Amino acid sequence: MASIHEEMGQKTKAHIQHHFIALIEAEGFAHVSVKKIAERASINRGTFYLHYADKYELMDQLQRQLLEELQARISEILPKEALLALHQQQLYPPFVAIFQFIGENARPLRAILGDQGDPSFAKKMKRVFGEVLLARLISQHPAAQDEEFRKYMHAFLTSAILGVIQEWLENCEEQPAEEMAKIHFQILNFISQLRTFIQ
Amino acid sequence: MASIHEEMGQKTKAHIQHHFIALIEAEGFAHVSVKKIAERASINRGTFYLHYADKYELMDQLQRQLLEELQARISEILPKEALLALHQQQLYPPFVAIFQFIGENARPLRAILGDQGDPSFAKKMKRVFGEVLLARLISQHPAAQDEEFRKYMHAFLTSAILGVIQEWLENCEEQPAEEMAKIHFQILNFISQLRTFIQ
DNA sequence: CCTTTTAATTAACACGGTGTTGAATGTATC
DNA sequence: GATACATTCAACACCGTGTTAATTAAAAGG
Numbered sequence: 001m002a003s004i005h006e007e008m009g010q011k012t013k014a015h016i017q018h019h020f021i022a023l024i025e026a027e028g029f030a031h032v033s034v035k036k037i038a039e040r041a042s043i044n045r046g047t048f049y050l051h052y053a054d055k056y057e058l059m060d061q062l063q064r065q066l067l068e069e070l071q072a073r074i075s076e077i078l079p080k081e082a083l084l085a086l087h088q089q090q091l092y093p094p095f096v097a098i099f100q101f102i103g104e105n106a107r108p109l110r111a112i113l114g115d116q117g118d119p120s121f122a123k124k125m126k127r128v129f130g131e132v133l134l135a136r137l138i139s140q141h142p143a144a145q146d147e148e149f150r151k152y153m154h155a156f157l158t159s160a161i162l163g164v165i166q167e168w169l170e171n172c173e174e175q176p177a178e179e180m181a182k183i184h185f186q187i188l189n190f191i192s193q194l195r196t197f198i199q
Numbered sequence: 200m201a202s203i204h205e206e207m208g209q210k211t212k213a214h215i216q217h218h219f220i221a222l223i224e225a226e227g228f229a230h231v232s233v234k235k236i237a238e239r240a241s242i243n244r245g246t247f248y249l250h251y252a253d254k255y256e257l258m259d260q261l262q263r264q265l266l267e268e269l270q271a272r273i274s275e276i277l278p279k280e281a282l283l284a285l286h287q288q289q290l291y292p293p294f295v296a297i298f299q300f301i302g303e304n305a306r307p308l309r310a311i312l313g314d315q316g317d318p319s320f321a322k323k324m325k326r327v328f329g330e331v332l333l334a335r336l337i338s339q340h341p342a343a344q345d346e347e348f349r350k351y352m353h354a355f356l357t358s359a360i361l362g363v364i365q366e367w368l369e370n371c372e373e374q375p376a377e378e379m380a381k382i383h384f385q386i387l388n389f390i391s392q393l394r395t396f397i398q
Numbered sequence: 399c400c401t402t403t404t405a406a407t408t409a410a411c412a413c414g415g416t417g418t419t420g421a422a423t424g425t426a427t428c
Numbered sequence: 429g430a431t432a433c434a435t436t437c438a439a440c441a442c443c444g445t446g447t448t449a450a451t452t453a454a455a456a457g458g
Contacts, residue, residue, distance in 0.1 A: 010314060030229055040354050057256070109219065113318075114318070115318055115319040115322060116318065116319070117315070117318050118315070118318070119312075119314055119315070119316050119318040119321070120314040120315070122321075123314060124319070126362075148374075149283065149382060149385060149386075149389075151366065151370075152363050152366055152367070152382050152383075152386060153386055153389060155362045155363050155365065155366035156359045156360075156362055156363050156364075156386050157359070158360045159359050159363070160355045160356070160358050160359035160362065161355075161360020162358060162362075163325075163354045163355055163358020163359065163361075164355050164358070165356035166353050166354065166358070167351055167353075168351070171350075173325065175347075181346060183347070183351050184351075187348075187351060187352055187355050190348075190352060197308070198384075198390060
């Protein structure tokens with residue numbers, strides 16, 4: 001059977017990924033080299049090339065894993081129930097679950113989304129937010145019929161959500177996921193009161 | 200006089216910067232090498248090192264120029280007048296001027312803020328937005344007394360603004376700067392009506 | 399226990415980019 | 429023409445890359 005060998009290979013891959021993340025945290029993705037990864041993971045440099053073509057393919061697989069799991073959790077959200085919870089100022093469990101997932105994967109996410117990470121990943125996360133969540137919400141609003149306007153509205157909200165997550169990731173895990181979900185609700189309430197404040 | 204020589208040096212530097220931007224657009228910052236820059240700019244590789252320590256220093260100076268000019272234009276904004284204009288649904292000239300500047304420097308900004316750019320630049324731009332503009336606006340609101348909350352509110356809004364700009368930069372200059380400023384106002388109005396829509 | 403299969407190691411290779419050097423060449427100023 | 433500076437050029441040692449071939453290690457099945 002080949003399954004055992006596959007498991008061995010997977011173990012090595014997980015080992016490589018772990019030290020890869022540590023290296024990005026320490027020096028940034030740009031300055032990570034295959035040589036450094038091999039040294040840090042105590043494997044031969046040749047072994048790395050047995051699993052990945054280069055550091056970019058490694059980064060790609062890492063991102064895929066995170067995005068797939070995130071997408072699965074976002075799919076749990078039902079727009080109507082989410083709006084109801086927001087209106088009633090209650091915490092919506094699938095919403096909290098997303099922050100929990102982000103918290104559990106804080107290290108790799110911080111490394112990839114951070115200052116020395118991969119700029120293309122931010123856009124990929126925005127796309128996940130957008131496709132599953134906002135597209136259904138915004139499109140219902142009468143003012144969002146204008147194609148042009150909706151595009152920028154979309155960019156505004158997805159960027160805002162990601163921005164809050166990035167801020168949370170940087171200040172480490174001082175706040176638990178539930179706290180974070182609450183803050184997100186508060187922000188939405190604050191925003192909707194802005195007009196009242198201005199007048 | 201050394202001034203002429205300085206001008207010569209500046210001319211070469213501008214020449215290098217120009218082709219550097221073109222290279223980022225074509226291959227992304229990570230894949231840009233000093234050798235490629237020299238070849239593309241038709242200068243000797245040694246000449247590059249006469250002006251910059253490496254490609255990172257070149258990127259740094261480019262970013263500094265853009266951020267300084269942006270900061271100067273943002274400083275022109277008077278919070279009270281801006282809020283008044285927003286309330287009266289009028290275009291606020293200093294606001295339009297910012298979008299004009301961004302439009303004029305679309306190529307370098309797109310290259311640096313884009314998928315293959317420098318992830319740290321996004322944060323630098325958010326800081327410029329935040330320090331000059333939002334800090335004064337948000338801090339006036341009673342709900343923003345909580346330090347923790349204000350931090351995330353800050354992240355939410357600066358990220359949202361930058362997100363709209365990034366979206367604009369990608370879809371090239373189909374929309375003029377004034378159009379863009381209008382759309383931004385529309386978004387703020389839309390946001391403030393969200394609560395009404397939800398209820 | 400021995401054979402087969404696959405994973406991992408090792409050393410060597412050519413290649414290409416880096417950053418620095420010293421000497422030479424151009425070029426504008428005084 | 430002498431001076432000061434920008435630029436060129438060739439050469440240097442260094443380092444990371446991606447690939448190769450030969451070797452060792454480890455687990456699986458007969």
